[in-house]
Amino acid sequence: MDLGTYYRGKRVMITGGLGFLGSNLARALVELDAEVLLVDALLPLYGGNLHNIESIEDRLTLEIADIRDQEAMNRLVPERDIIFNLAAQVSHLDSMANPLLDLDINARGNLVLLEACRRLNPGVKVIYAGTRGQYGTPTESPVREDHPMRPTDFYGVNKVAAEQYHFLYRKVCGLRATSLRINNTYGPRHQMKHSKYGVLNWLIRVAMEGKKITVYGDGSQLRDYNYVDDVTEAFLLLGASSEVDGQAFNLGSGEPISFLESVVGIIDTVGGGTYECVPWPDERLAIEVGDFVADYSKIGRVLGWSPRVRFREGLERTVEFYRQNWPHYWTS
């Protein structure tokens, strides 16, 4: 698959395009000479950040719009070749505190977008950003795509529903949907305002500020972290393949590590910060799934994807990015 040939001139839309995954994907697509439309609602609690498209602003189109706005989606969806659908409420904790908001964004918002596709671009290719949170507590490991989906929070329940909506639109109108079930991802351009999601990135800030990182329990739970460039490559490969329609794919790192190891890696890479282990807070323990290791052999087999950036290298790149850019992501 020559991605350059495929994406050149393709009309690509990215929902959540000013966010972490969306903006990194946008950078890659601009480099591939795609015609890029970013759609983002810039909701204050999430990761949309204009600095994320610094230096590529002139090579794309930006629409500040919410996927829940039917008129806006009807206006934006026509004539797109590919939609990378990444807009979401992404905090597990907030979904427990406000399930109706999570439903509104993560379930209804996707239906609004998909209804626009049905009416105005029925056969469009859509890549949906799924999540490991769809699986809930693993009953077997590594977790394959056919693992039962029994999420531990409303976020996961609504992400499952939205993924299934995407696949059902194949019956409704011939939509070509694929889901990429993403693990914990880290890297440049993640929000650093709060710790409600994307905790690995948050901890980089804590270490950079020379503060103490809090580890719940003994930190022994395994995690499967992907560096954002590897996730971007997976999106690009899925968007360029016709044999993945109607299917879901895991990602993984090939080097699952404990949460505590990741903390030590951060402190070491940053050269600052400390850590302390404390008992699990009830609200966190209630949605914690324990060890999570993904089986990502399917996307390897079908598209030849494999993770390229090892954890320490990814950390170094991330820390370097925030050293250069931190004032755009937090105020000291």
Add this chain to the structure above:
Amino acid sequence: MDLGTYYRGKRVMITGGLGFLGSNLARALVELDAEVLLVDALLPLYGGNLHNIESIEDRLTLEIADIRDQEAMNRLVPERDIIFNLAAQVSHLDSMANPLLDLDINARGNLVLLEACRRLNPGVKVIYAGTRGQYGTPTESPVREDHPMRPTDFYGVNKVAAEQYHFLYRKVCGLRATSLRINNTYGPRHQMKHSKYGVLNWLIRVAMEGKKITVYGDGSQLRDYNYVDDVTEAFLLLGASSEVDGQAFNLGSGEPISFLESVVGIIDTVGGGTYECVPWPDERLAIEVGDFVADYSKIGRVLGWSPRVRFREGLERTVEFYRQNWPHYWTS
């Protein structure tokens, strides 16, 4: 379990209380001297019918209210001992035509009700009306409760989400939820206005009118029909048990029969009507799941439930009811 002792004086709320399952359940609860509150929005396309509570009107309280109305739910939920949560959009076909409406009623509506519980009656016992539609096309038969849930329509996706919402409120506020995943159910007090759901009942009307019943394909797909009184008993048993909190249960008939056999049984019982086999319409075939047979051994083991009313006996009772009452259910 002595249901009479348990339910006497219990403050019971039934959402969708004027509908098919709700009104049959209400009749049983009134007989058990429960204090019954029916809540129903009387949406025109569904089964709410004031005639369903004929002769028991004076022994219950009726509120015309929608589960999507937060203020109404906040007013009605406090001080209930048990909530049987049966309100729903129940047409598979309509869910495909209007996914946003299905989401609004079947997902958001349940969250509105559950949020009222969180604020005002956090530990209340709730029995949710789930559906065999949550499973999708069976990959093993009979279908057990741990069968994967891969629905073939939006109705099923949103019913899965709503069931999981119920279980998650245990973490949120200690809510005691149980799900009864109901099969095709037939019997008195089902709506007879259209064929969009509850097809077995609809066919009784067609036969009573001496018309021709349309069978899609060869009618060989197996179905597991329950008579409504057996479903009512299952609801009562679940509502009276504390060991079922957080669990889901199937029902079944013990005598799965083909769709064609059920049609022949209807024509025979009614003494009228004919049938004809025609090719599957695309919109029906797209959501058809093929043979469906439920494993209902769990509710038998835990609560001693088993189906009591055999298919032909149930048909006879149903036909007799509509012979007496049909003008309340359709206009000739």
